[in-house]
Amino acid sequence: MMIDDEIILLVDKNTDRLLTFPHLRFVPSSDSLVRIRQRISARGRTIDEAETRKYNMTYDARIEQNNLILPMLYSFPVEDLIRAQELRLTIEIPKGKQVRFDEMLYNEDLPEHRNYRYFKRYAGKTWLMKEQGLTELR
Secondary structure (H helix, E strand, O other): OOOOOOOOOEEEOOOOEEEEOOEEEEEEEOOOOOEEEEEEEOOOOOHHHHHHHHHHOEOOOEEEOOEEEOOOOEEEEHHHOOOOOEEEEEEEEEOOOEEEOOHHHOOOOOOOOHHHHHHHHHOOOEEEEEOOEEEEOO
16 A cells, blocks of 8 residues: 655545545556446555545546546545545546547646656647557547
């Protein structure tokens, strides 16, 4: 598990939830399907407490028709405190398929967090999945 001194947390006072950025990775799919794999982890004083915190995390990644919907942030309750909660997403895309990332994926007004800067690279561009990973189409 990674402990990151650079973690940026946002607070939604309406829902009493903390929000932060997931780690993203894009890899070629072994077949013709798009997949979203989520690895969720958290710590606690006991295994049960860590499991509860893990299941309290919310992230609604989904595939709708031809669109992959990836929210920018995941959340967890304020009362869970900061216990190394982490969300790692691996997106599998078939080789030879093109992916276009919405320009709204990146907003200059949001904080410079290393997981968020990752989005800036993709925003508003079209990419081709090759054996070695995504390649920008120009």
